[in-house]
Amino acid sequence: MATPLDPQRTIDELKELRALTGDEDGAHRVAFTPVWAQARAWLQAKLEELPVEVHTDEAGNLWATLAGASERALLLGGHIDSVPNGGWLDGCLNTLAALETLRRIVATYGTEPPVTVRLVDWADEEGARFGKSLFGSSACSGTIDMEEARRLVDRDGVRLPDALAEHGIDFERIRESGRELAEAGGYIELHIEQGPVLLDRDLPLGAVLGTFGVERHEIIFRGQAAHSGSTPMNKRKDAFLAAARMSPEIYAITERHGGVCTIGSCRTQPGIVTSVVAECTITLDQRHLDAESLARMLAEAKEASERFAGEAGCTVEWKRLWHIDPILFDDELIGMCDDSIREVAGESLRLPSGPLHDAAEPARVGIPTVMMFVQSLYGISHNKIEDTREEHLAQSVQAYDRLVEKALHWLARRS
Amino acid sequence: MATPLDPQRTIDELKELRALTGDEDGAHRVAFTPVWAQARAWLQAKLEELPVEVHTDEAGNLWATLAGASERALLLGGHIDSVPNGGWLDGCLNTLAALETLRRIVATYGTEPPVTVRLVDWADEEGARFGKSLFGSSACSGTIDMEEARRLVDRDGVRLPDALAEHGIDFERIRESGRELAEAGGYIELHIEQGPVLLDRDLPLGAVLGTFGVERHEIIFRGQAAHSGSTPMNKRKDAFLAAARMSPEIYAITERHGGVCTIGSCRTQPGIVTSVVAECTITLDQRHLDAESLARMLAEAKEASERFAGEAGCTVEWKRLWHIDPILFDDELIGMCDDSIREVAGESLRLPSGPLHDAAEPARVGIPTVMMFVQSLYGISHNKIEDTREEHLAQSVQAYDRLVEKALHWLARRS
Numbered sequence: 088m089a090t091p092l093d094p095q096r097t098i099d100e101l102k103e104l105r106a107l108t109g110d111e112d113g114a115h116r117v118a119f120t121p122v123w124a125q126a127r128a129w130l131q132a133k134l135e136e137l138p139v140e141v142h143t144d145e146a147g148n149l150w151a152t153l154a155g156a157s158e159r160a161l162l163l164g165g166h167i168d169s170v171p172n173g174g175w176l177d178g179c180l181n182t183l184a185a186l187e188t189l190r191r192i193v194a195t196y197g198t199e200p201p202v203t204v205r206l207v208d209w210a211d212e213e214g215a216r217f218g219k220s221l222f223g224s225s226a227c228s229g230t231i232d233m234e235e236a237r238r239l240v241d242r243d244g245v246r247l248p249d250a251l252a253e254h255g256i257d258f259e260r261i262r263e264s265g266r267e268l269a270e271a272g273g274y275i276e277l278h279i280e281q282g283p284v285l286l287d288r289d290l291p292l293g294a295v296l297g298t299f300g301v302e303r304h305e306i307i308f309r310g311q312a313a314h315s316g317s318t319p320m321n322k323r324k325d326a327f328l329a330a331a332r333m334s335p336e337i338y339a340i341t342e343r344h345g346g347v348c349t350i351g352s353c354r355t356q357p358g359i360v361t362s363v364v365a366e367c368t369i370t371l372d373q374r375h376l377d378a379e380s381l382a383r384m385l386a387e388a389k390e391a392s393e394r395f396a397g398e399a400g401c402t403v404e405w406k407r408l409w410h411i412d413p414i415l416f417d418d419e420l421i422g423m424c425d426d427s428i429r430e431v432a433g434e435s436l437r438l439p440s441g442p443l444h445d446a447a448e449p450a451r452v453g454i455p456t457v458m459m460f461v462q463s464l465y466g467i468s469h470n471k472i473e474d475t476r477e478e479h480l481a482q483s484v485q486a487y488d489r490l491v492e493k494a495l496h497w498l499a500r501r502s
Numbered sequence: 503m504a505t506p507l508d509p510q511r512t513i514d515e516l517k518e519l520r521a522l523t524g525d526e527d528g529a530h531r532v533a534f535t536p537v538w539a540q541a542r543a544w545l546q547a548k549l550e551e552l553p554v555e556v557h558t559d560e561a562g563n564l565w566a567t568l569a570g571a572s573e574r575a576l577l578l579g580g581h582i583d584s585v586p587n588g589g590w591l592d593g594c595l596n597t598l599a600a601l602e603t604l605r606r607i608v609a610t611y612g613t614e615p616p617v618t619v620r621l622v623d624w625a626d627e628e629g630a631r632f633g634k635s636l637f638g639s640s641a642c643s644g645t646i647d648m649e650e651a652r653r654l655v656d657r658d659g660v661r662l663p664d665a666l667a668e669h670g671i672d673f674e675r676i677r678e679s680g681r682e683l684a685e686a687g688g689y690i691e692l693h694i695e696q697g698p699v700l701l702d703r704d705l706p707l708g709a710v711l712g713t714f715g716v717e718r719h720e721i722i723f724r725g726q727a728a729h730s731g732s733t734p735m736n737k738r739k740d741a742f743l744a745a746a747r748m749s750p751e752i753y754a755i756t757e758r759h760g761g762v763c764t765i766g767s768c769r770t771q772p773g774i775v776t777s778v779v780a781e782c783t784i785t786l787d788q789r790h791l792d793a794e795s796l797a798r799m800l801a802e803a804k805e806a807s808e809r810f811a812g813e814a815g816c817t818v819e820w821k822r823l824w825h826i827d828p829i830l831f832d833d834e835l836i837g838m839c840d841d842s843i844r845e846v847a848g849e850s851l852r853l854p855s856g857p858l859h860d861a862a863e864p865a866r867v868g869i870p871t872v873m874m875f876v877q878s879l880y881g882i883s884h885n886k887i888e889d890t891r892e893e894h895l896a897q898s899v900q901a902y903d904r905l906v907e908k909a910l911h912w913l914a915r916r917s
Contacts, residue, residue: 316856441731
């Protein structure tokens with residue numbers, strides 16, 4: 088197979104986009120803003136150089152379709168939007184790698200590949216302006232909460248429906264975009280890892296198993312305020328001490344089950360130096376790729392909280408803030424992802440994704456999905472210092488292209 | 503000794519004062535307010551029924567002097583001011599018990615007891631209006647910080663010097679009140695315990711050993727913010743977890759040394775559910791009656807904080823908020839206090855005072871001092887539900903009077 092794939096072109100285009108839509112403070116492609124529209128127009132112009140049909144759906148997602156021998160479609164997904172002061176790779180690396188792969192497919196198969204191949208640039212993955220991530224992909228999958236989304240307002244008081252209207256989108260019709268998925272038989276997305284796992288193992292690439300399920304709670308310990316000087320230690324009902332004693336146990340439970348957890352905030356009432364804490368509120372975020380393990384982590388954490396509260400003469404209450412089930416990617420596609428990585432880089436690693444991604448949306452409505460991660464220097468993203476070595480970027484485009492090629496034939500066999 | 507001491511009169515006068523200066527929301531004798539002035543006038547009228555010289559000193563402290571065979575003076579101290587919505591016994595029990603004892607001394611010795619006996623009603627023990635406790639007694643002892651006090655302002659923006667002027671007090675001259683202590687040879691104060699120690703032991707009365715030394719610090723742990731989903735547990739620098747792990751150890755250190763400690767507040771930065779805590783600030787209040795033990799508690803707590811910070815990949819910084827040395831009362835007076843309690847109630851208990859009291863001021867300038875505590879129902883004060891059984895109030899007046907009688911002869915022997 089003579090491949091005209093040119094990973095260096097992708098790197099050059101990433102730099103071109105950075106020059107066009109970023110500055111020394113990072114990327115500024117916040118969805119539904121003029122800079123984002125500019126980035127979109129730039130991408131669309133490049134797509135229109137190819138023999139593809141290009142349109143925007145009812146939710147603002149940009150589609151480029153190369154019709155194949157079969158109507159069954161392999162989707163190559165990504166998002167060109169960024170957080171404010173964002174990195175240069177999250178997530179436009181995915182759309183630009185998909186663009187390069189689309190070019191390679193045209194070079195290989197002309198205008199009739201074995202199955203239809205579609206690039207999708209989802210609208211507003213980050214949710215940076217309205218606080219609601221995965222907007223375009225969840226509208227398309229139909230999982231979006233319309234009541235909640237209708238009420239969203241940005242910092243300037245602009246309502247989401249009004250911001251959408253400025254970009255030609257009728258909020259009440261966004262779920263009609265769901266028709267785009269009618270023939271979808273697979274979904275593939277490349278993304279920079281937003282953590283340090285690949286960096287620590289000194290590996291350029293990894294195959295993603297799915298996105299973590301999340302249990303997010305507020306835990307309120309209630310004891311009794313008492314004078315810090317006149318109250319003997321054994322007469323206290325110290326809500327902070329109950330929370331403090333419990334915390335390492337919560338982390339130990341997480342370690343046993345192989346998940347992650349974070350106590351992200353702690354507030355105390357009355358919160359003065361001369362009083363025992365009467366009320367201590369902490370937030371707990373627990374994540375696991377396995378639903379049953381996540382449920383056990385939660386149950387054991389609740390047990391631990393009751394025990395430590397009881398020992399301190401306190402009570403404890405849990406309030407759920409948010410919850411999402413784990414979303415597992417497709418075993419066969421994960422295998423092809425592994426194979427492609429090994430062909431390019433010698434070694435692959437399977438790892439879960441802590442953050443959510445657009446890929447979760449097609450996956451949760453039953454479309455076989457996989458993601459590929461490329462190493463992030465410093466393990467950091469959502470930050471202007473986000474970076475990946477160019478050598479690894481080139482490898483990611485190569486491995487991604489091989490994965491798409493394998494999936495294309497896999498889908499042709501299934502169609 | 504034919505004693506006309508009438509503890510029931512003290513109880514009746516306490517109720518009379520409650521009716522005059524309190525309501526269903528508690529006592530309202532906040533210093534340098536009209537209600538306090540009213541309470542003062544009421545007390546002064548009762549004192550003027552006795553053959554005593556009454557005047558107010560430069561700091562607003564009210565003195566009633568029964569001149570004795572010697573100029574050496576035994577001081578019977580207290581404070582008629584209260585916190586807003588305060589209890590009916592803190593601290594006016596002390597001034598009214600002193601009043602009753604003064605009556606008994608006049609009945610016993612006529613106008614010439616062995617030594618001079620002086621009742622002092624200190625001005626503004628509570629510091630409720632200006633946030634500075636022990637105003638009158640610290641002005642008299644000379645330990646007051648004039649620069650700090652000069653700048654104090656109440657909630658309505660009234661400066662302390664202006665509020666004092668309304669009550670005929672020239673702020674710049676308050677330390678001239680120190681002359682009142684020239685002949686002082688002893689100081690005795692009765693007070694309701696502001697904790698549950700006597701309640702727990704089912705004892706009406708206790709002899710106070712002194713007031714705790716206090717070390718008050720802010721402890722700041724600094725780690726690194728990181729995404730709660732994408733950051734593996736072993737890659738974190740979790741400032742909250744460092745503080746949480748340290749906290750039980752700080753309490754264990756305190757238990758080993760026999761002091762008390764309180765972590766009264768905890769603040770987290772960025773303090774959001776999706777981020778590892780980058781900065782966790784707690785306040786620590788440590789108290790001990792023994793200066794060396796307090797110093798060791800502090801040193802060991804600092805060591806522990808360094809250890810737990812290091813284990814969590816964090817740093818830690820301590821900032822001192824406040825400090826006071828322990829103030830020990832007089833061994834001989836403590837012995838007399840014990841004896842008096844045993845004579846009245848059968849059993850005595852020696853206990854430290856967590857809160858500060860006016861008695862700390864004469865004690866720290868070398869005047870032999872002791873306090874007697876009476877049991878507090880619920881172990882609570884600074885609250886309208888503060889209470890003591892009438893039987894215990896009567897016993898407290900009896901034991902206090904016996905203590906004064908013993909001290910009077912003790913001082914006569916020393917003069």
